[in-house]
Amino acid sequence: MAIDFNAVPPSTWAENLARGQLSKLQAQIDSQTKAAKSRGDALNQLQKALQEYKSSLTTLTGKKSLVAMNATATPDGAATVTAKGNAAAGNYTVFVEQLASSQQLLMGDLAGAVAKAGDKFTVKLGGGESFEVALDGADRDNDGKLSPSELALAINRASGNSGKVNAMVLNNNGVSQLVLSSGKSGEKNAISLDLTGISDDGLKNGLSAPKELSKAQDAVVWLGGKANGVKLQQGSNTFDNIQGVSFTVNKVSKDTDPPLQISVSRGDSDTTANVQSFIDGYNKIYKAISDMSQSGGSGKQAGAFADDSSIRGLKSQLNAILRQSYDGVTLGQLGIKATREGTLELDSKKLGETLKASPDALDRFFNGADQNGALKQSADYLDKWLNSSSGLLKLRRDSEDRNQKDLTRRQEALQKNFEQTYNRYLAQFTKLQSMQDQMTQTMSMFGANSNYF
Template sequence: MDINPSQMASQMASIYMQSAEQQLAAQNKTSKARSDGLSQLQKALQDFRSSLATLAGKKSMLAMSASLSRDGIATASAGATAQAGSYSLFVDKVASAHQLAFGNIGGVPAAEGGSFSVTLQGGATFNVSLASADVDGDLSLSASEIARAINQAADNQGKVNAMVLTADGQSRLVLSSAATGAAGQISLNTSNIGNAALKAALDAPTQLSAAQDAEVWLGGKTTGVLVKQASNTFTAIQGVTLTLSRAMSDGDALLQLTVARNDGDTAANLQSFVDSYNTLLKSLGTLTSSGDGKTAAGIFATDSGVRTLRDQLNNMVRQNIGGVRLAEMGVSASRDGSLTLDRTKLTRLLQDKPAALDSFFSDSNGDGLIKSVRGYLDQWLSSTKGVITQRRDSISRTQNDLDKRQIRLEAEYQQVYQRYLGQYSRLQAMQSQMSSTLDSLNNYFAQNQ
């Protein structure tokens, strides 16, 4: 049998290194699995923390709603700080933005344009120069070129919007205040315009819309409290946002605003907590599962730290905070730890103790469940000294060691390969020499028979 030195050396070197390479491969697999597991754990914790941040942003677990006795006059919404009650309103005026139209604009010799200033009632003023407004270079200023000069004036910055409206074959320059309210009333100073026709046109505007503040009476008109402001969005009633659509007429019945607790949205707030907690619990269960013969064990099945995390969260949601527990809110726990909400029990609690949810989740002392859980999660998720960061650093160091070991194994393989290659090369040479000697002997005996 002919010997192939390189093939035999490769096979023997692989056999020699097999145990060490298998051990290294297993360690690399474990390192990657732990890294992937940390990524899954981090995402699960971040998702849960985000859901808590969303609830915290609502300021209260107790949802409020606002309704109006008539449609079309305004819309209303209530936030967490709104107080239940009924309010009588009369919408006397809605805020509007000032809008002026100027006819007979255009065909003005560019050299006679000059400049003019635009002033708002609130005090803002900006200058409009027409010296370089002739964009097309035809030595004449059109309504569009004047509108462009107004919009691009350095100090305008969107305070006044200019456009050209064409109707009945006539182009009109239209100026609109960007803001509603009396402070947005527009006036022009045309004393520096050289062309008489342009000056006359700008001095004789047609008002399309008045600059008007919104006026709402809390109570009856003339007998209640007048609230006057530039915007149609009112926040005078704590926690309530009222957006006006149209004014009421004298003699109309007062508009009734009713603010009340919204048990449906309150239940939805609590349900969102239950759902996000169950999602986290499911992820932790998968990561710490011990397996059952059919399903592989989770990467953290024997990790006491992750199990402690799961148990600590479980204990935190079951504690008594502000004199109330989740169970009193209708939230029960199954054998696997997952939560279920009974809305009927929650409704009964809200009738008896409407402040119970906020006492538990976000009490005024800052000791509520949301803050305490977020603080505990930060111990794991902190990017500087959190548990996950520390574990990632440890895995990174381990992986660096494994990479160095891989390089050493590759070098050792080459050494073993070269050793076997030398041995089998010498064996091949001996085999070749023996074969040659045997051939010579066979020829000798064949010739001397």
């Protein structure tokens, strides 16, 4: 084959031969790089899908109950009420005899109070709790006196207080007075002081005869009416005595007022929406994993994880978690069934019938005993994949990173091999071109001198 270096320079010949010699290796690396990128993109999509599914589970878990209950209190403003899924529908009459309140004490004149070494006093609560206030170091400005501000700080920082009693300073017409407030309402939180450990008369006198601004008082309500109802008394205005129902009373009832009515009913449409929200989240992750792991054929392109048994195992396990019975309840009993494609669909009519017969069936399945139902089991399994330090996705990414580094090293080695092969061919073709040029010149000389022969 004649080589025309005027038409094709040595560099082009060298490059074409070098690339042809290494083309199979380059094609192999290109194919593997493309597959690695496809797997990396698929891992990103898988992580996004798993995180979205877990987020939907977290939202449902935060509702505490998938059964939506409607709860109202009339007249408006008399009380607020909430109901959980295990509440029974019904109407309740409540008479509020007394609201709970926290005690608040205004202490006496502390202008002459002095914190002597070793002085201390004890703050006691009506329910038996107490804590000690040591006054060593309470005089923070070292002026020899104990101001209301310094005393308030000593009380609030006392070991064992932890919010049982809050001390503050009231400034009124240039006079500072100490105010003590119980941290919680109710008779058990009434405040008293044991001053036997105080030697300073000024301090003792200022603390010994407080003025009660607010009384420590229990809430008293009558469930069913004051005349023939059940008396409920406690330190808080929020009552949880009715299973699944919590109501907070805001005002005292008068005999001439309309009775406080609490109504609880099941919100079927909202309950269905909660269940459908779970089904939508599951179907989305199921379809995403199915697309990534499909084998291809019949006009469909194979997914990035078509030959990956662990991804198929992920889909299988998410499905298996929902196929279990939780606290005696199954998906089928809740009107949730699998389609031919493996997704879920809801029969809302059957769900409603089940909840009429067993109002807590939905929460028994999804929340389970000790909050260990289908929601938590699914979330815990997702954590095995999503954990940022030891999750299966993290391990897969680490493996892909190592594979990518190996591909980069192989590409760099191939590039170096190409350059060496190219330079060798370039040297050979350049030498051949030089020889051709010399031969051409020699032949030209023979042609020019042919008349002499």
